[in-house]
Amino acid sequence: MKGSMRKMLCLGLTALSMGVMMPGAVSAEKAAITMPQKMANGETVEVYYRKGLPLTAARARAAELKRETMVLKAGSIRREGSKPLTCDILFEKDVPVTLRDGTVIYTDIFRPVDEEKHPAIMAWSPYGKEIGGQWLDDVPGRAGVPQAATSGLEKFEAPDPAYWVAQGYxxxxPDSRGAYHSEGNLNYWGSQNSKDGYDTIEWAAKQPWSNGKIGMSGNSWLTVSQWFIAGEQPPHLAAIAPWEGFVDHFRETANRGGIPNPVFPEGIFETFASKNYIEDQPRMVVTHTLLDAYWQDKIAKLQNIHIPAYVVASFTNPVHTxxxxxxxxxxxxxxxxxxVxxxxxxxxxxxxxxxxxxxxxxxxxxKGVAxxxxxxxxxxxxxLDPGHKDVVDRFEQEFPLARTQYKKLYLTSQKTLAGAKEAQEQIISYDTQSKQSAVNFVLNFDKDTELTGYMNLHTYVEADGSDDMELQVTVQKLDKDGKVITDPVTHMPTVSEGYLRVSQRALDTHKSTPAEPVLKHTREDLLKKGEIVPVDIGIWPMGMKYHTGEKLQLTIxxxxxxxxxxxxxxxxxxxxVPAKGYTFRPGEKTAMKTLGGGHTEVAHPELAVKAPATRNKGKHIIHVGGKYDSYLLVPVVPEK
Incomplete structure (x- = not known):
C-alpha cells in the first residue's frame, strides 16, 4: 500500500473512531464533522469542525440574547472593585449586523449620549462581548492589571468603553461569526473572518452616529484580527493598533519549525461557546502538517496594509513576538x-x-486632531536586562537596527561558543530518550554587550536511530556564576527559542536572510542512515543586555x-454582575448573578486533540569544527 493511501486510510479510521464525519460519512451524534471550505487561492479544503461549549455551560459565561438600549449612568459600576464610569454612556445591546452572505452577527455598542458623529474603535474576537469564556480574572494576578484599572465594560483584551466614550469615541x-448568539460557524481567522470584519466596519461607517472613520484595537486574538481584516482594505478602516499578535498561523504558532503543536489551540478551543460548529483547528494542526492551501489562508495580507498603524511588541511572548x-x-x-x-x-x-x-x-x-x-x-x-534594570523607550529609527553588527559564535567540542572555528571535525551527541536530552554551549562576555534582533543557529546534524529529528533551541542569559536569572514576577527565565522538524529544513531562499531563515514547509525530506545535513534554525528576536562576566547559554x-x-x-x-440592568451604584443593594464554571467543563472531551508523539528516537549528533561551520549568528548592537 502506498504511503499516501495508508495515511488517508489511517486518518479515516481514526476520525470515524472519534465520531468525526469524513466526507460522505454519517455520524449519529454529529459532535464533529468536516465541511468543504473555499480558501483565498480558490482551492476547496475539507475542514474539520466540532461542537464547542453550549451557551448554557457555566464556563461559557454567556449572556442572553436581548436587543435593548439603556443609559449607563456616570458614577455607576459594572462590578464591585471596578472603576466607576466618568460619564453617561449609551449602551446598545445585541445590535444585529447582516454580513454579505446573509449571516447575522450581534454586536454591543457603547457611545456618547448625544446626537453628534463620532469615530469608532472595533474589537473583533469570538471570546464573548460580555465577560465570556475568557477574562483577566482567569489569569493569575490578573496579569498585573488591577481590577480598578478598568470599568469591566470591556471585552477580553479590548479597549475599555468607559474611557473611550468619555473621550468622544x-x-x-462584536461576537464574530459563530460566537455565542451570532449565526454561522466559528472560524479561526482566514479569508472568511477577514471579510466578515470588512462588512462590519462598512456597516458601522454608515450608522448615523459615525463620522466615517473606524479604528481597531486590542491584543492577542484581537491583534491577529487587525492584521487580517486590514489586509482586506475596508474603505472606512482608518487606523489600527495591533498590540501583540501573529501574522502567519502555521509558521508562528500551530506548526512552528514544522512541528505540530495542537496544545495551545486546544486549550483555547475549550473556552469557545457557540450554537453551531467551531473550526477544529487543533485537528487541522495534526492532519495538515505542511503549508498547504488551508494554512496559506491563515497568512495575513500584510502587503495590502497602507493605513496608519501603532504597533506594540515584546521580546517575551511565546506566541506573538x-x-x-x-x-x-x-x-x-x-x-x-x-x-517594544x-x-x-x-x-x-x-x-x-x-x-x-x-x-x-x-x-x-x-478625529483629525493636530x-x-x-x-x-x-x-x-x-x-531587557534580567538581574539589572531594563532599558525602556529608547528612541530608534527602525527595527532591526541599522547599526547591528552580526557575529558568528562557533560551537565547539568543549561546549563553548567561540570566535573561531575548531580546526578538527568533532561530534557532540545526546540520547533523545534520556532526562538530559540536550547539550549546552556557553559564551562568557568579557565586556558589556547588547544583543538586539534576530538570531540564527546554523549547524550540521545527524540522527542515529530515526529518519527525522525535532529540535528545540533556546538562548538565555546566565549570571556570573552560571545560574539562570529568573523574572521577579513570573519566576521564569527570559528566553528566545527556535524549533525545527529536520525533514522540513528546506529554505525559502527568496525570503531567507543570514539572520532570518524562512522555511518552505512544502515537503518532507527524511534522513537516511548516516546522513549529515545542514540546518538553519531561526531564533525569535530578542533584546538583551549582557554585563561583563555574565554568560549566554545556547541549548540544543x-x-x-x-x-x-x-x-x-x-x-x-x-x-x-447585576442580575438585571448592567451597572449599579457603589454600595447599592443589587441582585447579582455569578458567572463562571469549572475547568473540567469541556464539550466532548473525547474529541480533544493531544500533542502527537515526537519523531525523536536514538541519538542526535551535532557536527562541529573542520568543514562543519556550526555557529550561532548573533546581533551585536554598538552604542550610539
Whole structure:
C-alpha cells in the first residue's frame, strides 16, 4: 500500500473512531464533522469542525440574547472593585449586523449620549462581548492589571468603553461569526473572518452616529484580527493598533519549525461557546502538517496594509513576538510606529500612560486632531536586562537596527561558543530518550554587550536511530556564576527559542536572510542512515543586555511537546454582575448573578486533540569544527 493511501486510510479510521464525519460519512451524534471550505487561492479544503461549549455551560459565561438600549449612568459600576464610569454612556445591546452572505452577527455598542458623529474603535474576537469564556480574572494576578484599572465594560483584551466614550469615541464589540448568539460557524481567522470584519466596519461607517472613520484595537486574538481584516482594505478602516499578535498561523504558532503543536489551540478551543460548529483547528494542526492551501489562508495580507498603524511588541511572548515584529516590518504603510515594552501584553495595554498614548494616535487619525503625533519616534525600544534594570523607550529609527553588527559564535567540542572555528571535525551527541536530552554551549562576555534582533543557529546534524529529528533551541542569559536569572514576577527565565522538524529544513531562499531563515514547509525530506545535513534554525528576536562576566547559554535539545496545562484554565473565575440592568451604584443593594464554571467543563472531551508523539528516537549528533561551520549568528548592537 502506498504511503499516501495508508495515511488517508489511517486518518479515516481514526476520525470515524472519534465520531468525526469524513466526507460522505454519517455520524449519529454529529459532535464533529468536516465541511468543504473555499480558501483565498480558490482551492476547496475539507475542514474539520466540532461542537464547542453550549451557551448554557457555566464556563461559557454567556449572556442572553436581548436587543435593548439603556443609559449607563456616570458614577455607576459594572462590578464591585471596578472603576466607576466618568460619564453617561449609551449602551446598545445585541445590535444585529447582516454580513454579505446573509449571516447575522450581534454586536454591543457603547457611545456618547448625544446626537453628534463620532469615530469608532472595533474589537473583533469570538471570546464573548460580555465577560465570556475568557477574562483577566482567569489569569493569575490578573496579569498585573488591577481590577480598578478598568470599568469591566470591556471585552477580553479590548479597549475599555468607559474611557473611550468619555473621550468622544464609539466602541464596537462584536461576537464574530459563530460566537455565542451570532449565526454561522466559528472560524479561526482566514479569508472568511477577514471579510466578515470588512462588512462590519462598512456597516458601522454608515450608522448615523459615525463620522466615517473606524479604528481597531486590542491584543492577542484581537491583534491577529487587525492584521487580517486590514489586509482586506475596508474603505472606512482608518487606523489600527495591533498590540501583540501573529501574522502567519502555521509558521508562528500551530506548526512552528514544522512541528505540530495542537496544545495551545486546544486549550483555547475549550473556552469557545457557540450554537453551531467551531473550526477544529487543533485537528487541522495534526492532519495538515505542511503549508498547504488551508494554512496559506491563515497568512495575513500584510502587503495590502497602507493605513496608519501603532504597533506594540515584546521580546517575551511565546506566541506573538515574531509576528508582531514581522507585521510592523512588512506592512508598506508610511505612517507606522513601533513600541517594544518589557512587561506583558495585558499589563502594558491597560497602563494609563499607554492608553493616553494610543488616544493621541487615534485622535490624530480618526478625529483629525493636530497634536504632533507624527513627531513621535518611529521606534521606542526596550532592552531587557534580567538581574539589572531594563532599558525602556529608547528612541530608534527602525527595527532591526541599522547599526547591528552580526557575529558568528562557533560551537565547539568543549561546549563553548567561540570566535573561531575548531580546526578538527568533532561530534557532540545526546540520547533523545534520556532526562538530559540536550547539550549546552556557553559564551562568557568579557565586556558589556547588547544583543538586539534576530538570531540564527546554523549547524550540521545527524540522527542515529530515526529518519527525522525535532529540535528545540533556546538562548538565555546566565549570571556570573552560571545560574539562570529568573523574572521577579513570573519566576521564569527570559528566553528566545527556535524549533525545527529536520525533514522540513528546506529554505525559502527568496525570503531567507543570514539572520532570518524562512522555511518552505512544502515537503518532507527524511534522513537516511548516516546522513549529515545542514540546518538553519531561526531564533525569535530578542533584546538583551549582557554585563561583563555574565554568560549566554545556547541549548540544543530534543523537542518535548508542551503539557496540556500550559494554557490558563479560562472560564473558571467566578464573576458577579447585576442580575438585571448592567451597572449599579457603589454600595447599592443589587441582585447579582455569578458567572463562571469549572475547568473540567469541556464539550466532548473525547474529541480533544493531544500533542502527537515526537519523531525523536536514538541519538542526535551535532557536527562541529573542520568543514562543519556550526555557529550561532548573533546581533551585536554598538552604542550610539
Amino acid at each position: 464609539v466602541i464596537i464589540n 515574531h509576528g508582531t515584529f514581522a507585521g510592523f516590518r512588512q506592512i508598506p504603510s508610511k505612517d507606522k510606529w513601533l513600541r 515594552h518589557n512587561t506583558n501584553e495585558w499589563a502594558d495595554y491597560y497602563q494609563p500612560e499607554h492608553v493616553e498614548d494610543l488616544r493621541k494616535f487615534f485622535d490624530h487619525y480618526l 497634536n504632533d503625533w507624527e513627531k513621535t519616534p518611529r521606534v521606542r525600544l526596550s532592552v 535539545a530534543a523537542y518535548q511537546p508542551p503539557k496540556a496545562d500550559s494554557v490558563p484554565p479560562f472560564g473558571i473565575a467566578k464573576i458577579a
